Amino acid sequence: MRRTLVPALAVALLPFTAVSPAHAGVSTPAVITPGKTATLTFTLPEALPSAVVEIRPAGRSEVVSSRPLADLPAGDTSTTWDGRTTGGTAVADGAYTASIRPAIDGSTPLDYATVRTNVTPPRAGVAPSVSAGAVFPWTDGYGDAITLTGPAATSEITATSSLQVLNSAGTVVWSSAARSARWTGRSSAGAILPKGTYRVRSRFLDTDGLTGHSPTRNVTVSAARLVTRKVVEKVEPRRYATGTYTGKCGKVFRPARKGRTWRKSVGLASRHKCGGGKYDGAVEVTFGAWWPTLHDVSSLRLEVVGGGHTRAKRNVAVGYSVKKNRELGKVRRLPARYGTRTMLAATGARARSYVNDRGEFYWGVIAYEGSRYDVKSFRITLTIRQLVDPNARVAGAAGGVQPLG
Numbered sequence: 041m042r043r044t045l046v047p048a049l050a051v052a053l054l055p056f057t058a059v060s061p062a063h064a065g066v067s068t069p070a071v072i073t074p075g076k077t078a079t080l081t082f083t084l085p086e087a088l089p090s091a092v093v094e095i096r097p098a099g100r101s102e103v104v105s106s107r108p109l110a111d112l113p114a115g116d117t118s119t120t121w122d123g124r125t126t127g128g129t130a131v132a133d134g135a136y137t138a139s140i141r142p143a144i145d146g147s148t149p150l151d152y153a154t155v156r157t158n159v160t161p162p163r164a165g166v167a168p169s170v171s172a173g174a175v176f177p178w179t180d181g182y183g184d185a186i187t188l189t190g191p192a193a194t195s196e197i198t199a200t201s202s203l204q205v206l207n208s209a210g211t212v213v214w215s216s217a218a219r220s221a222r223w224t225g226r227s228s229a230g231a232i233l234p235k236g237t238y239r240v241r242s243r244f245l246d247t248d249g250l251t252g253h254s255p256t257r258n259v260t261v262s263a264a265r266l267v268t269r270k271v272v273e274k275v276e277p278r279r280y281a282t283g284t285y286t287g288k289c290g291k292v293f294r295p296a297r298k299g300r301t302w303r304k305s306v307g308l309a310s311r312h313k314c315g316g317g318k319y320d321g322a323v324e325v326t327f328g329a330w331w332p333t334l335h336d337v338s339s340l341r342l343e344v345v346g347g348g349h350t351r352a353k354r355n356v357a358v359g360y361s362v363k364k365n366r367e368l369g370k371v372r373r374l375p376a377r378y379g380t381r382t383m384l385a386a387t388g389a390r391a392r393s394y395v396n397d398r399g400e401f402y403w404g405v406i407a408y409e410g411s412r413y414d415v416k417s418f419r420i421t422l423t424i425r426q427l428v429d430p431n432a433r434v435a436g437a438a439g440g441v442q443p444l445g
Contacts, residue, residue, distance in 0.1 A: 065153030067138070071248050072123040072157045081118045082140045082151040088112040090143040091150075093119050098135040098154070105131070108143060123157040133158050161252030162199035162244035164191040170240060170259055177225030177232045178265040182335060182427060189220040190242035191254055199244040199252070206239045206256070213238070225261045235263035235429075263429045266335055273441040275329055275418040277306035280443045282328040282402070289314030290323035290407075296346075296414035305346075307414040308357070308407040322408035328444030329420065334399035339423040340384065340391040342403060346415040347378030357413035359383040361403045364396035374405070374413055391422075400444060 066081040080093070091112055095105040104125050109117075121138065124130055135156050139149035168190040176183035193199040203221055205214040213227045219242075226232055239256035246252075284292050289311040296307030306325055314321040348355035355376035361369040361384040370384045383403065386394060395401050401420070407413045420441065 065138075065151055067153050067155040070156060072121070072155060072159065073248055073250060074159050077120050077122045078155045079118050079120050080138045080153040080155065081116060082153060083116055084112060084114050084140070084150055087114045088142055091140055092143050093121075093138060093140050094149075095121060095136050095138045097131075098137050104136075109140070121155065123159055130159050131157055133160050158246070158248045158250060160195060161250045162193040162196040162246050163252040164194050164242060164244070164254040166191045167255040167257035168203065168240050168242055170257060173258075174260040174262050175223060175225035176262050176264060176427075180266040182266050183262075185222045185224045186259065187220065187222050188216075188240055192219075193244045193252070195252075196244070196246050199246040202243045202245075204241050204243050204253075205259075206241065207233075208236060208238075215243075223259075233261050235261050263431055264333075264427045265430065266425045267428050267430065268423070268425050270421070270423045271440075273329070273420045273422075275327070275420060275441065276304040277325070277327065277415045277417065278304045280327045280329055280418070281306060281325055282444050283326045285322070285324040287314070287320040287322045287408075289321040292323060292325060293414075296416070302414070302416060305414060305416045307412065308405060309412040310356075310407045310410055321410065322406060324404055324406045325415075326402065326404040327418070328400060328402045329441050330401070330444055331399040331422075331424065331426070331441055333427045334395070335425045335427055337391050337395045337422055337424045339387045339421075340394055340401075341382065341386075341421040342384040343380050343382050343419040343421075344374065344405070344415060345380050345417045345419065346374070346413060348374065348376035348407075348411055348413045355413070356409045356411040357405065357407040359403065359405050361394055361401075363393050364400075365393075369394060376411075380419075402444075 065083065067078045069076065069078060072078045089111060091109045093107050093109060094103045096103055105121065106126055109119060135154065138153045138155060140151055141147050141149040168188050171187040172183060174183065175186045178184070188203050190201050190203050193201060201219045203216045203218065204212045205223060207213050213233060214223060215228060237258050237260055240259055241256040242254040244252045278294055286292060291309045293307035293309065295303045296305040308323040308325060310321040310323050342361060344359055348357055357374040358371055359374050360371040363369045372381065372383050374381055405413060405415055
């Protein structure tokens, strides 16, 4: 290639335009990534005692980096560039044109080389989304898996995306090549992970091999699982009472009788002769209990321990249960004689119709038309599935009955 001499003044008046040259030198590698330096190769028609290498963004005139060279022979020569400006800061990702020219103001470039920089890993501004904050990896039908959905990379649309789960030490314990996947709280090898807090993130890989990550989101692997149990709960009337109704001639006693064995009881007294309406002497006490960790119930039995007035001509007291849709369920007459009476016995779907989704169960006792009934205690027997941690110290007592009053 032969150099054409152009007057310096005329060249100085011409703007620089990065066009595709007839000959473009080689850069190795063709892209500068973090920690790598490109070798730019040029072909010179003649030896130069001094020259300047200038690097510009492709299609633009401003010089971002320049450096002097000396004693260059004719033919192939090379220099390096680390993707930084003359001041030492990293340039923006993109294509760049390097030109070499004699170190004379306004002289024409002799040869060109092109190179691309990619020093910014792909990234996203948000963490992956999760369908639930905790996963229960026991294959028992309760929270066995959650869905993780990663964001798209916002810096490079050509980057591929995958998902990773990290433990507290920062080690990747599970990964998926998909952008969205279901995670069962297990490792990539299928082992159940220890309970604790884990972090979910997206991993991005661009075409030049750069990796980047999204922010992380915490998820919990729980040791709790569904366990089937038969539980018998003794319920104290005073503690579990949720409300009362008394007509103008009715009265509620707490406790129902004197003595230590009855101190947690509730008594209902109705007067037979009461001036007013039919229900002015009626007395009602409602009760409620709940099981915080109850998932579902397969059998339910409610019994009352108490008695009425055996000297009365008739004792009109009833016990009732309330369905979860607030409808009145089973109603049972409570005899005056002291003893244990069954107020409700149900299994399957009928049992589940009395316990709502929050694990709550309501019932009540009514006395009217001059009757009296003293409630010493209730006994509730259930077959349930509870969400408990079998390894907890108090696993046997976890999730016991609680009052709603």
